[in-house]
Every structure is written in C-alpha cells, then in structure tokens.
Amino acid sequence: MKRYLDPPENEWAALTIRPSSESKDIDARVRKIIDDVRTNGDKAVIDYTKRFDNADLTSLRVPDVEIMASPKMVSRELKDAIELARETIGKFHASQVITETATETAPGVKCWRKNVPVEKVGLYIPGGTAPLFSTVLMLGIPAVTAGCKRIIVCTPPDSTGSANPVILYTCSILGINEIYLAGGAQAIAAMAFGTESIPAVYKIFGPGNRYVTVAKQMVSLENIAIDLPAGPSEVAVIADETADPEFIAADLISQAEHGPDSQVLLVCSDQGLIEKVQKELHRQLADLPRRELAEQSLQKSRIIHLNSREEIIELVNEYAPEHLIIMCRDYGDAGIQVKNAGSVFMGPFTPESAGDYASGTNHTLPAGGYARVYSGLGLKDFQKRISFQEISEKGLKNLGPAIIAMAREEKLEGHGRAVEIRLSKITDNIG
Numbered sequence: 001m002k003r004y005l006d007p008p009e010n011e012w013a014a015l016t017i018r019p020s021s022e023s024k025d026i027d028a029r030v031r032k033i034i035d036d037v038r039t040n041g042d043k044a045v046i047d048y049t050k051r052f053d054n055a056d057l058t059s060l061r062v063p064d065v066e067i068m069a070s071p072k073m074v075s076r077e078l079k080d081a082i083e084l085a086r087e088t089i090g091k092f093h094a095s096q097v098i099t100e101t102a103t104e105t106a107p108g109v110k111c112w113r114k115n116v117p118v119e120k121v122g123l124y125i126p127g128g129t130a131p132l133f134s135t136v137l138m139l140g141i142p143a144v145t146a147g148c149k150r151i152i153v154c155t156p157p158d159s160t161g162s163a164n165p166v167i168l169y170t171c172s173i174l175g176i177n178e179i180y181l182a183g184g185a186q187a188i189a190a191m192a193f194g195t196e197s198i199p200a201v202y203k204i205f206g207p208g209n210r211y212v213t214v215a216k217q218m219v220s221l222e223n224i225a226i227d228l229p230a231g232p233s234e235v236a237v238i239a240d241e242t243a244d245p246e247f248i249a250a251d252l253i254s255q256a257e258h259g260p261d262s263q264v265l266l267v268c269s270d271q272g273l274i275e276k277v278q279k280e281l282h283r284q285l286a287d288l289p290r291r292e293l294a295e296q297s298l299q300k301s302r303i304i305h306l307n308s309r310e311e312i313i314e315l316v317n318e319y320a321p322e323h324l325i326i327m328c329r330d331y332g333d334a335g336i337q338v339k340n341a342g343s344v345f346m347g348p349f350t351p352e353s354a355g356d357y358a359s360g361t362n363h364t365l366p367a368g369g370y371a372r373v374y375s376g377l378g379l380k381d382f383q384k385r386i387s388f389q390e391i392s393e394k395g396l397k398n399l400g401p402a403i404i405a406m407a408r409e410e411k412l413e414g415h416g417r418a419v420e421i422r423l424s425k426i427t428d429n430i431g
Contacts, residue, residue, distance in 0.1 A: 041195035070168035092360035108395025122191035124206030131164035146382035156183025185215035192219035231368035236321035240328040249280030260296035
C-alpha cells in the first residue's frame with residue numbers, strides 16, 4: 001500500500017479516487033447480451049451459459065428434487081451458522097416494519113400512506129469463485145419479511161450444470177423455490193424482460209461483476225427498478241495509536257481479497273502504526289488462499305496519515321466508503337461525526353466481516369462514493385408507499401379557494417373547475 005504523510009486538503013480528492021478497470025467496450029458487449037436475451041429468450045441464456053460458465057444446460061429452472069436434496073450436502077456446522085445469521089438478520093429487518101398513522105393536515109383533510117410490497121422481485125446471487133450464499137439471506141429475508149408475492153433467484157451453474165448446494169439450501173429455508181441457472185448480464189436481462197422460463201420481475205437486487213453492474217444500469221433505463229448503484233467492494237479504516245495493527249491488517253485483507261478492483265484505505269494519526277500494519281500485511285498475506293487477488297488490490301490502495309481527528313473525519317466523509325471501521329480512542333464520538341458511509345463498524349472487536357455474515361445489518365451497500373446519497377439495503381427497498389387522502393365537504397370548502405387560485409395561476413383551468421363544481425354542489429346541498 002502506498003503511504004502519504006500529511007497531504008494537503010487540495011490533494012485529498014486525488015488520493016481517494018477509486019481504481020478504474022472498465023474496459024472500453026463493456027457497454028457494447030452488455031447491450032448485445034441484453035438485446036439477444038430479449039429477442040431469443042431461453043436459447044440466448046443457455047448459449048451464454050455455455051460460453052461463460054462452460055455448462056451445458058437443457059433447461060434453466062432448478063428442479064425441486066435438487067433443492068430438496070441440498071440439505072444433505074451442507075454440514076451441520078454450516079447449517080447452524082446459517083441459522084444464527086438468519087435469526088440476527090431477521091430481527092434487524094423485522095425491526096424496520098413501520099405502521100404509519102393518518103394525519104389531519106387541515107380541518108376535514110386526512111392523509112396517510114400504506115406500505116405495499118413490490119409484487120415480483122428478482123434476486124441475483126453470484127457464483128463463480130465465491131458463491132455468495134450469504135447474499136441469499138441478505139436479499140431473501142427482507143423480501144420475505146416485506147411480503148413480496150413472487151421471489152425468484154438467478155445464480156450461475158458450475159461446469160456440471162448444477163447450482164451451488166449451499167445457495168439452494170439457503171433459499172429453501174427461506175421458502176424460496178423458484179431458482180434459475182443464469183449468471184452475468186444474461187441473468188439480469190432475463191429477469192428484466194422475461195424468457196420462456198424466467199419470469200420478468202419489477203425490481204432486481206443483488207451484487208455482481210462489471211457486466212452485472214452495467215446490465216442493471218441499462219435495464220434501469222427501461223422501467224425496471226434496481227436496488228442501488230453497485231461497485232467493487234471497499235473499506236476505510238480510521239485508526240490511532242490505540243489500534244491493534246493485527247486487527248487492521250486483517251480487516252484490510254478481508255476486503256482486498258474480493259478482487260483486484262477492490263479498494264482499501266487506512267487513515268490514521270500515528271506514523272508508528274503505519275509501519276506495524278505494513279509488517280502485519282506481509283505476514284498475513286503469506287498463507288492467504290486468495291493472496292494474488294488481495295495483493296493486486298492492495299497495490300492500488302493507500303495509507304494516509306493526518307494529524308487531527310477532524311481532518312481524518314472530513315476526508316472519510318468526502319470519500320464516503322461502503323464500509324467504515326473505526327478503531328480509535330473514543331470511537332463512539334468519532335462515529336457520531338460520520339455523515340457518509342454505507343455501514344459503520346465501531347470498536348476493535350467489530351470486524352467488517354461480521355456485517356457481511358451475521359451481525360444483522362445488510363451487506364448490500366452503496367459503493368463508489370454513492371454512500372453520500374444512498375443507504376444500504378433494507379426492508380423499505382422491497383416495499384413501495386402509496387399515499388391516500390380523504391377530504392370532507394368542510395375540508396374542501398377550506399382548501400378549495402387556494403386550489404383554484406393556484407391552478408389558474410398555472411393556467412390549468414380544468415384543475416380549478418374540478419374543485420369549483422364540487423363546491424357548488426356543497427353550497428346547493430347546504431341551501
């Protein structure tokens with residue numbers, strides 16, 4: 001990791017820029033895949049699955065018998081871990097249920113909202129080198145809790161044409177049994193526009209590689225909702241002289257191992273800590289299975305030394321990390337000052353990996369600086385809110401003149417007349 005000692009504020013933006021690995025023609029490639037799937041349906045998905053996943057498929061839906069057999073392929077230890085995560089994630093998202101009450105905005109005028117689940121949702125679960133069964137929990141639990149009527153899952157098969165058994169098992173315990181073998185941009189296109197086998201949904205959720213991210217962005221321009229802007233995984237760590245360098249190195253590596261386009265950032269106020277962290281990085285990387293991927297990420301990542309807590313917080317708020325770990329004295333006070341972050345991990349014994357799996361918060365978070373304006377995934381993302389209003393005769397008499405005046409000022413005579421006609425009936429009835 002490159003080190004920067006006390007850089008002036010006018011250099012911060014350059015030091016915190018995200019690494020770019022976009023190929024020039026990725027948009028064109030993804031557009032071709034989307035158009036092909038929209039035109040040729042299942043055949044296109046099957047062809048791309050052969051090309052990208054090296055799997056020969058004759059059908060896309062995972063048979064019920066395969067889902068029912070999945071528990072036999074999952075160890076008791078992992079089942080217990082998944083169940084614990086299911087409980088904590090379930091509790092956190094159940095706490096987000098809100099019942100709104102009606103408000104009288106003026107005499108005789110009552111307004112309220114009702115939370116309604118999105119009826120059809122599609123969950124994309126990555127496979128490949130890291131089958132993210134934990135993402136089934138993070139997306140499936142709020143979808144079920146929200147009451148979504150139809151929940152489908154798309155996940156890429158292995159070379160034998162089978163879905164990861166842990167993904168299937170996790171779906172089954174949530175009651176999700178509509179699972180399709182499709183990955184990448186072709187899966188996003190299938191869920192957006194439908195094929196002979198895969199139904200079109202109203203909203204698409206889930207992380208993925210650059211192709212998945214671009215595909216989601218493209219279909220979102222065609223009246224298909226998506227969860228939030230995605231990007232390579234990232235973490236920022238705030239630390240001072242009280243922090244444990246072994247903990248810091250472990251947290252940096254845990255994000256760096258996602259892939260070469262991930263980014264990690266250490267912002268600290270103690271120069272001695274920097275040397276200790278770098279030694280720990282070398283030591284812990286030595287036997288890491290995904291060492292090569294982590295090293296590629298770390299080469300593009302940075303350690304920044306700043307003297308004051310205020311400067312550190314200001315820089316991190318500008319960076320707006322997906323994950324923020326605070327390991328310093330009075331970390332609670334520092335946390336209060338955080339304005340831009342996807343999820344914050346407070347104190348030395350709160351690793352980011354806890355949020356990835358089992359603390360209860362959702363690990364689907366805004367990256368790439370989008371934490372300035374987006375929140376992490378929650379129950380509300382699987383719902384929509386419909387507003388209602390009810391106006392009595394008294395209420396319309398009170399509001400009517402103002403509505404008419406405003407409508408005529410905007411040259412919308414019909415709007416004003418819709419009120420005037422009603423007011424005349426009210427007057428007639430009173431007379």
